[in-house]
Amino acid sequence: MTREKLLEVKNLQKHFAVGKKNTIKAVDGVSFDVYKGETFGLVGESGCGKSTTGRTIIRLYDATGGEVKFAGEDVHGKKNKSELLKFNRKMQMIFQDPSSSLNPRMTVLDIIAEGLDVHKLVKNDAERKAKVEELLEAVGLNREHATRFPHEFSGGQRQRIGIARALAVDPEFIIADEPISALDVSIQAQVVNLLKKLQKERGLTYLFIAHDLSMVKYISDRIGVMYMGNLVELAESDELYNNPIHPYTKSLLSAIPLPDPRYERTRKRISYDPTVHDTDGEFELREVTPGHFVRCTAKEFERYQNEQKNK
Amino acid sequence: MDKNNLNNIPKDLFVPLVRKEDTSDRISTPSRTFFQDAKRTLFNNKPAVFSMILILFIIIMSIVGPWMNSFGSDEQDLKRAKMPPRVPVLENVSWLGMDGTLSGTFQGKDVQQATAKANARFDRKEEFIDIKVINKGDGTRNSAEVKATYHIYEAKDMKDTYFWFGSDALGRDQWTRLWEGTRVSLIIAFVAAVLDLVIGVAYGGISGFYGGRVDNVMQRIAEILVGIPNLVIILLMMLVLKPGIISIVIALSITGWIGMSRIVRGEVLKLKNQEFVLASRTLGTSNGTIIRKHLVPNISGIIIINTMFSVPGAIFFEAFLSFIGLGIVPPDASLGSLIDLGFDNLRLYPYMLVFPAIVISVLMIAFNIVGDGLRDAFDPKMHK
Numbered sequence A: 001m002t003r004e005k006l007l008e009v010k011n012l013q014k015h016f017a018v019g020k021k022n023t024i025k026a027v028d029g030v031s032f033d034v035y036k037g038e039t040f041g042l043v044g045e046s047g048c049g050k051s052t053t054g055r056t057i058i059r060l061y062d063a064t065g066g067e068v069k070f071a072g073e074d075v076h077g078k079k080n081k082s083e084l085l086k087f088n089r090k091m092q093m094i095f096q097d098p099s100s101s102l103n104p105r106m107t108v109l110d111i112i113a114e115g116l117d118v119h120k121l122v123k124n125d126a127e128r129k130a131k132v133e134e135l136l137e138a139v140g141l142n143r144e145h146a147t148r149f150p151h152e153f154s155g156g157q158r159q160r161i162g163i164a165r166a167l168a169v170d171p172e173f174i175i176a177d178e179p180i181s182a183l184d185v186s187i188q189a190q191v192v193n194l195l196k197k198l199q200k201e202r203g204l205t206y207l208f209i210a211h212d213l214s215m216v217k218y219i220s221d222r223i224g225v226m227y228m229g230n231l232v233e234l235a236e237s238d239e240l241y242n243n244p245i246h247p248y249t250k251s252l253l254s255a256i257p258l259p260d261p262r263y264e265r266t267r268k269r270i271s272y273d274p275t276v277h278d279t280d281g282e283f284e285l286r287e288v289t290p291g292h293f294v295r296c297t298a299k300e301f302e303r304y305q306n307e308q309k310n311k
Numbered sequence B: 001m002d003k004n005n006l007n008n009i010p011k012d013l014f015v016p017l018v019r020k021e022d023t024s025d026r027i028s029t030p031s032r033t034f035f036q037d038a039k040r041t042l043f044n045n046k047p048a049v050f051s052m053i054l055i056l057f058i059i060i061m062s063i064v065g066p067w068m069n070s071f072g073s074d075e076q077d078l079k080r081a082k083m084p085p086r087v088p089v090l091e092n093v094s095w096l097g098m099d100g101t102l103s104g105t106f107q108g109k110d111v112q113q114a115t116a117k118a119n120a121r122f123d124r125k126e127e128f129i130d131i132k133v134i135n136k137g138d139g140t141r142n143s144a145e146v147k148a149t150y151h152i153y154e155a156k157d158m159k160d161t162y163f164w165f166g167s168d169a170l171g172r173d174q175w176t177r178l179w180e181g182t183r184v185s186l187i188i189a190f191v192a193a194v195l196d197l198v199i200g201v202a203y204g205g206i207s208g209f210y211g212g213r214v215d216n217v218m219q220r221i222a223e224i225l226v227g228i229p230n231l232v233i234i235l236l237m238m239l240v241l242k243p244g245i246i247s248i249v250i251a252l253s254i255t256g257w258i259g260m261s262r263i264v265r266g267e268v269l270k271l272k273n274q275e276f277v278l279a280s281r282t283l284g285t286s287n288g289t290i291i292r293k294h295l296v297p298n299i300s301g302i303i304i305i306n307t308m309f310s311v312p313g314a315i316f317f318e319a320f321l322s323f324i325g326l327g328i329v330p331p332d333a334s335l336g337s338l339i340d341l342g343f344d345n346l347r348l349y350p351y352m353l354v355f356p357a358i359v360i361s362v363l364m365i366a367f368n369i370v371g372d373g374l375r376d377a378f379d380p381k382m383h384k
């Protein structure tokens, strides 16, 4: 593969200290690459460390261990102010909760223009306003919405404002942390379509975080499945969908309902039983078939490979 | 299309129903900021508006009141001590008690003895005492009863003098002293409230914003401070400073800010992990700007409410200290010291207690109602 790697995450760890002695290993050794221009989906049940992964990548949290490289540069290394600001422009984030992701005391104009102000991207108020109105239209809102306050908008509209805020600084890479989980199903598709449209127009790269596979499959080129702070399976999205290898992925897929009564009649939920795994040997992410990685021990690896060959 | 053919409907007749969110709708309602909404809610709250007017009136009176008559607050003259209230025009309305007379009922075994008692009580100026017999009596002990009204202003040859709220035991004008005392009480309360505000917001803000070890140390210090009773602090301070405005303010503000700091800390802890603050961080906004633009506007409401509630608390604490003799010292007056003096003369000269008691009660109630009104005003659920 000759595609350019935009983001490289190597053995990323983030542990939270809880009290004096305990630590929560929210992220415990996650590695993946995101190629330029693609959408990388990160799925897993709530609490498995998806948000923590995203926030550590964007430096909201300091990593406990591991490495994050963006366009070849170490993200967590020591940086001076101007280097940091440069990094902030390249990587942006869209948040999950539309009700708390916008400051209730600021107008939409000031919310979207925050990045413009911090990075001094506009010279005067007229230019600032023009730029914000342009962004509003880009995300499908009315330019007259600029003078309004967040509480006057619906969830979907607020999410669009959050997208416009992230776009204001012309980022290359956007981490979308469950941007549609809090929305109505009918509106989810619209926001996803908007994200796709923006990706095409602006050449964006996404890390798309979600807790269910159905919508992620639609938007992502490749998908990583997370379980308890670890990446358990990583593959092209069709491959993962049609040919899941890890028992946890199988269980996740079995939970997706389809609008097909014949399929639904025979659909069985498979529940994941972590004790099926071989316990001796190191768990590692290993490439079972080209581009399809599974976290397993050496013994399991052989078994999976044989299974794939016999298909 | 007939019924039997339902399975053979051509596919191209199906058109997907697109449900579109009206994202680019215009919003027709007028756009109001949070503070405009709050203001509207507050001004629709009648008791709160009335209380604000009352507070404003008392503040204005505490400034201009002492100048409204010619008496000074420390003009002592024992000859005119303990004069009852007397107000022009109102002196003709007898039930108001503003007619410049002292009155009392006296008992004896007959009318004569009761009258003698009345004369003895009222300086023996018989020609200025009106006696009204209530009960003739039958010769037994205390069976006769007379009501005596003493025209003290005439008796003292001060026909043209009007002490609107009477005079105190040293002959000082109560009206002047009441408003000067109110002024002192209000100054103490406002200074204490402002100190609470400044120290509390800064301390709670820093503690919550930086969190971790800083927060831990700062909270332990606050816990120690809050454990020391106020009274102990002011008694210790008496050793260093003399009693007065400054020592009361210091005593009030040594521990008074802790409540405020806790509230601010809690709010900041809650806010700093809100997604809009995280978004601001990912944009590279500096800490100073985050505090200024994201935290302060979101906690200002709660700060204002809390300040409003700390004012009556300070007024009451000052009155309490002055009442037990640890506060304002004569010749200065405050509501507390006036109440203390009035309390000493409660039986014979109740007016000395009544006026300062009314003012302090009105102030406390009004501040609390305004505080309540502000709490409603800053609660988005109460906005209509």
Ligand SMILES: Nc1ncnc2c1ncn2[C@@H]1O[C@H](COP(=O)(O)OP(=O)(O)O)[C@@H](O)[C@H]1O
Pocket: A016, A017, A018, A024, A025, A026, A044, A045, A046, A047, A048, A049, A050, A051, A052, A053
């Ligand atoms: N700031 C924090 N302090 C302590 N524990 C945290 C913190 N943030 C997240 N966690 C814990 O880390 C785990 C992963 O959380 P998170 O990344 O938010 O999960 P997800 O986004 O996949 O639902 C959870 O168990 C959560 O309780």
Ligand SMILES: [Mg+2]
Pocket: A047, A050, A051, A052, A178
């Ligand atoms: Mg999450």
